[in-house]
Amino acid sequence: MTIALAILLSALAMTAIVGVRYLLTSGAFALATRVKHPGLYAGLDRQMGKEVRWSLASAAIYGVPAGVVAWGWQNLGWTRIYTEAAAYPLWYLPVSVLLYLFAHDTWFYWTHRWMHVPKWFRIAHAVHHASRPPTAWAAMSFHPIEALTGALVIPALVFLIPIHIAALGTVLAIMTIMGVTNHMGWEMFPRFMTRGPLGAWLITASHHQRHHEQYGCNFGLYFRFWDRLCGTDKGLGDFARSHGRRVPGAAAGRDAGRAA
Numbered sequence: 001m002t003i004a005l006a007i008l009l010s011a012l013a014m015t016a017i018v019g020v021r022y023l024l025t026s027g028a029f030a031l032a033t034r035v036k037h038p039g040l041y042a043g044l045d046r047q048m049g050k051e052v053r054w055s056l057a058s059a060a061i062y063g064v065p066a067g068v069v070a071w072g073w074q075n076l077g078w079t080r081i082y083t084e085a086a087a088y089p090l091w092y093l094p095v096s097v098l099l100y101l102f103a104h105d106t107w108f109y110w111t112h113r114w115m116h117v118p119k120w121f122r123i124a125h126a127v128h129h130a131s132r133p134p135t136a137w138a139a140m141s142f143h144p145i146e147a148l149t150g151a152l153v154i155p156a157l158v159f160l161i162p163i164h165i166a167a168l169g170t171v172l173a174i175m176t177i178m179g180v181t182n183h184m185g186w187e188m189f190p191r192f193m194t195r196g197p198l199g200a201w202l203i204t205a206s207h208h209q210r211h212h213e214q215y216g217c218n219f220g221l222y223f224r225f226w227d228r229l230c231g232t233d234k235g236l237g238d239f240a241r242s243h244g245r246r247v248p249g250a251a252a253g254r255d256a257g258r259a260a
């Protein structure tokens with residue numbers, strides 16, 4: 001098999017993995033939303049269709065650099081990914097996860113702020129904000145330029161910061177789950193956490209919801225560090241209003257269904 005074909009197959013495999021991971025995770029939380037807040041996504045079918053299409057296009061953009069790097073890791077010994085747990089001290093496992101999250105968060109914060117400059121917003125970021133309000137399917141609903149800025153982060157970091165393969169899996173799982181849940185329209189973490197000392201530094205749905213409502217604030221991804229440092233943190237949003245707007249219509253819809 002030629003090298004080009006092997007790299008192509010690796011990129012296709014990664015695209016499939018990212019796409020299926022997105023469908024399963026968003027699907028699971030969309031289902032949880034139907035159980036916890038029936039009717040929250042009522043009337044959003046067209047929007048959700050667009051969210052899925054943009055997200056699957058993003059999966060291909062994420063899959064290509066990931067596939068190339070995975071091929072190089074397997075065949076040429078690229079990257080600083082290690083599989084022997086003893087290669088670094090045990091304490092380094094959680095530290096490496098935090099390093100990756102912080103580096104990704106830093107990259108995201110500054111590229112996200114850049115994409116809110118009006119000229120770039122129209123080109124690269126309006127697609128993501130076209131979801132009003134976003135749903136669990138909006139996790140990867142990005143214009144290709146925005147998808148590209150996100151797709152390069154982890155493939156670049158694995159060349160710079162050593163990480164165990166399981167710790168890398170943890171980073172990717174956190175990335176996927178938080179990307180979905182931050183957009184699903186309700187808070188899954190308990191109030192004592194989001195409103196307590198931990199929530200003062202961590203980003204969950206309540207924080208990102210305010211970004212989608214007000215645009216010019218709450219730019220971070222995992223941590224409130226950069227938002228707080230740069231004065232762009234406007235605190236947590238409140239879902240009561242959007243839930244109040246959606247739920248009565250949905251109840252009517254269910255009643256109509258029953259009558260029929």
Ligand SMILES: [Zn+2]
Pocket residue numbers: 128134183208212
């Ligand atoms: Zn968002």
Ligand SMILES: [Zn+2]
Pocket residue numbers: 112116125129211
């Ligand atoms: Zn934004």
